[in-house]
Structures are given as C-alpha cells and as structure tokens.
Amino acid sequence: MKNFPDNIIEFQKKHRWLSHVAYWLVVLLVAISSSKYSDGKRATYSFELITDFLYELPEIAAAYLLTYLIVPQFFYKKRYFTSILIFTVSSYTTCVAARIIIVKICEPLAGIAPKAFETYSEISTDILKLLYVYFFQIFSVAFVFMCLKVLKDQLDIQKRALTLEKEKTETELKLLKTQLNPHFLFNTLNNIYSLSFTSSSVTSESIARLADILDHILYRCEAQYVPLSAEIALIKNYIELEKLRYDQRLTISFDTSINRDIFIAPLILLSLVENAFKHGASDDAGAPAIAIDLRVHEQSFIFNISNTVAKQDNKMEPLSGGRIGLNNLRKRLDLIYGKAYILDVVRQSKSFEVNLTIDIKDQTTVYEKDQVLIGG
Helix, strand or coil, X not given: CCCHHHHXXXXXXXXHHHHHHHHHHHHHHHHHHCCCCCCXXXXXXXHHHHHHHHHHHHHHHHHHHHHHHHHHHHHCCCCHHHHHHHHHHHHHHHXXXXXXXHXXXXXXXXXXXXXXXXXXXXXXXXXXXXXXXXXXXXXXXHHHHHHHHHHHHHHXXXXXXXXXXXXXXXXXXXXXXXXXXXXXXXXXXXXXXXXXXXXXXHHHHHHHXXXXXXXXXXXXXXXXXXXXXXXXXXXXXXXXXXXXXXXXXXEEEEEEECCCCCEECCCHHHHHHHHHHHHHHCCCCCCCXXXXXXXXXXXXXXXEEEEECCCCCCCCCCCCCCCHHHHHHHHHHHHHXXXXXXXXXXXXXXXXEEEEEEECCXXXXXXXXXXXXXXX
C-alpha cells in the first residue's frame, strides 16, 4: 500500500498542471484572507480576487524563474556568478513589477489616490522599499514553491533508487540461482548416469527423487524466504539420492533441534550439503563421513556441516577462490541477510567444516509477511 508522499508524487506526475494551479489557488486564498483592502466597505471579494491575483503574478514569475531556471540551469551546474547575477536582476525586476501593480492598479481600484512623487523612476530607485516590503514577501512564496519542488524531486529520486536497488538485487539473486541449479543438476545427472550401468531399479528411484528436488527448486523457491521444514525435506531427499550412490561406504548423520518452523532463504542449505558431497565424499576413496547439525534457537539459526577429505585435497581451502558453490552462497547471503549472518569455514588436514549462523531475532515480521505471500 502506497504511503501519503507516494500518492502525492503520483498525483503530481499524472496531473502536473492541476497540482500547480492548486498551489497558486491556495496562495491566492491565503492572500485574500489577509488582504489589506478588506475594510468591509468598499472592498468586495471580487475586488480582492482581482487585486491579489494581479499581485500574485510577480510571485509566480519569481517562483518559476528560481525553480526551473536559476537553480537547475546555473546553480546546480556550479555557475555561481551567473546564478547570483540572474537572481539579482530577476528579483529586482520582479519587485519593481509588483510595486507598479500595487501603485498603478491595485491602489486606484481601492480608491487610494496615487502619490505625486511615486513616478516610475521613483518606484524603480526606492531600493529599501523594494527590498523590505516586496522582496521578502514575493520570494518567501517562491522559496516555498522551490522547496516543495526539491522535496518532491528528492522523494522521487529516492523511490527510483530503491526500485533500482530492489531490481538489481532480484536480478543478482536470479543470476546466482541460475549458477546453482545447473551446477547441482550436472552433479546429480552424473550420479544417475553412473547408477544406470548397475541397477535399473535404483536408477528409477534416483530419477523420482531428482524430480522431487527439481520441482522444489523450480516451483517453490520463487519467494525470498521459504519454510525451513521444506528445506529440510529437500536436504533429506538429496541425501537419500546420494546414499544410493555410495551404499554402505558413506557414513552420514543429520541431527536437528527445532522448536518452531522459521523461514530462510531457499537453497542455501542445499548448497552446503552439495558442497560436502562433491568435495568430500566423492573425493574420499576410503570411508567418507558427513555430519550435519541444524538448530533453531530463539535468536539464531545454526547450521553446521562437516565432511572428511582426502589428504591430498586442496580444493576446499579458500572461499575467495574460483569455486562456484561457496562463493555463490556468500554472495546470496550478503544480498539477503546483509550483516545478519556469520559464515565460518574450518579446514583441517582430514576434515572440512562450515558453520552458518543467521540472526533471526529481528526477522520474525519478515518471515510472517513472506509466509502470507507464499500462502497467497
């Protein structure tokens, strides 16, 4: 739902001229309500309307000169001397025009006889009166108009920046997901290809599990957050798929401690599990082992996964290297969680461990909102 400033900006864009007319009508009404010619006798509202409208013309000229010419075309471009020169000339001209309107039109209409000494020459050279009586009144209205325009532009720029940032983030996340899915699919199809030479029944079971996994990835991961229970089911499905390949050679444990179902970014846990299998179990010709521990506390979500590695394996050292998995994961975590997560990697001689901690104490509202979006 749009807030009030957004509604104002949208209305101004759709009805630009109408919004300008509305502003000057408000200024005119304020001027009429405080008109010095309203003595209750000779002055009427029609008279006040005419005289105040005539006096408003210099204010309109000053406002548009200042807002659409002097400030954007000269001041913003750091042409300060030209800005000052044009502002001085235009403000002087505007004040003289306003004084002429008052002396030669408005006062005679009100029945005030013109003063003999107030010739055009006298009017144009009475700098003090032009400054103190006309300049401040005229340009106070003009400055308010300009400030409203600047405020509207800033809100518009801010809104566009937020929209572009959101689109940029969504685009980056989609690109990162497209890196993940083919990577995962390539590894899994290799597994199924290997199984196809040994057991047709196991192959068909693998294809069924892969279909479930792809269904989750393609159709259930569009939201920024998904239920943790769904991610756990995905991981268990993936593990069962991998266990078909390793038979009894692989030792794997999956411990969970969950007091409630939270929402997390999709596929981040699968990335870590896939990484453990690809660079752990698949490279260990002996008896590979993978241990997974998942816990949900009141203020944090903790996911720990460790796997054995062969002595000669040096592929799992850096996070900043050329490996897609963990680099991809860190980028996704940065985009989604900002500083509300910790990703630690511990490399030892025979094991590799990744610890992911996500701060969830301030994300309850976000999760609940996203849950509504998923349900809708």
